[in-house]
Amino acid sequence: MRIVITGTPGTGKSVIARKLAALLGLELIDIKKIVRKRRLAGRTHEVDIRKLAAALSFLRRRDGYVAEGHLACELKLPADFVFVLRTDPRVLKRRLAKRGYGARKLNDNIAAELLDYCTQRVEQEYLKRPLELDTSRRTVAASAAALAQAVRQKKKKLDAINYSKQLIQFARGN
Numbered sequence: 001m002r003i004v005i006t007g008t009p010g011t012g013k014s015v016i017a018r019k020l021a022a023l024l025g026l027e028l029i030d031i032k033k034i035v036r037k038r039r040l041a042g043r044t045h046e047v048d049i050r051k052l053a054a055a056l057s058f059l060r061r062r063d064g065y066v067a068e069g070h071l072a073c074e075l076k077l078p079a080d081f082v083f084v085l086r087t088d089p090r091v092l093k094r095r096l097a098k099r100g101y102g103a104r105k106l107n108d109n110i111a112a113e114l115l116d117y118c119t120q121r122v123e124q125e126y127l128k129r130p131l132e133l134d135t136s137r138r139t140v141a142a143s144a145a146a147l148a149q150a151v152r153q154k155k156k157k158l159d160a161i162n163y164s165k166q167l168i169q170f171a172r173g174n
């Protein structure tokens with residue numbers, strides 16, 4: 001079973017993927033760790049996606065993993081399931097502020113979440129609709145359990161996400 005988990009930073013990929021991998025007995029692949037180890041991030045922190053694809057090509061020879069990272073939406077990894085974790089932008093803002101993100105980085109990530117950036121990128125790269133899970137309404141354990149259940153029951157859909165009502169407020173700068 002090959003599972004990819006992506007989503008905006010702060011949506012809970014790392015904490016939830018760790019639990020999911022343990023629940024399903026699968027190897028955990030932390031894409032951010034590979035980026036760091038292989039020094040794939042440039043001076044402005046941008047990552048060369050072609051180099052990342054090469055660094056992740058070993059996944060083609062694996063048949064069981066949970067691979068997680070926000071960059072997983074920028075390239076096609078072998079996947080039986082692609083999950084996009086979602087978080088209410090107001091909740092996400094609090095989580096990212098706790099990390100000490102500056103205003104620019106905070107706003108970029110909130111905008112990405114409001115605009116379904118990762119979901120759209122998955123649709124473009126993987127040519128299929130990902131299953132979206134709202135982590136703002138669940139504990140970490142409940143989210144991992146919901147993903148495990150989706151895998152076991154081969155679900156085609158999870159949550160329906162629509163944050164568009166918050167767009168106007170965001171554009172006004174609140």
Ligand SMILES: Nc1ncnc2c1ncn2[C@@H]1O[C@H](COP(=O)(O)OP(=O)(O)OP(=O)(O)O)[C@@H](O)[C@H]1O
Pocket residue numbers: 007008009010011012013014015016032069070095135136137138139140143
């Ligand atoms: N309901 C929740 N679901 C998931 N995470 C939560 C929840 N409530 C609080 N958190 C906290 O939010 C943080 C999510 O961080 P995590 O590192 O898992 O995000 P990430 O998606 O991997 O981000 P990044 O892309 O930057 O690696 C954790 O500190 C986690 O404890």
Ligand SMILES: [Mg+2]
Pocket residue numbers: 013014015032069
């Ligand atoms: Mg992470």
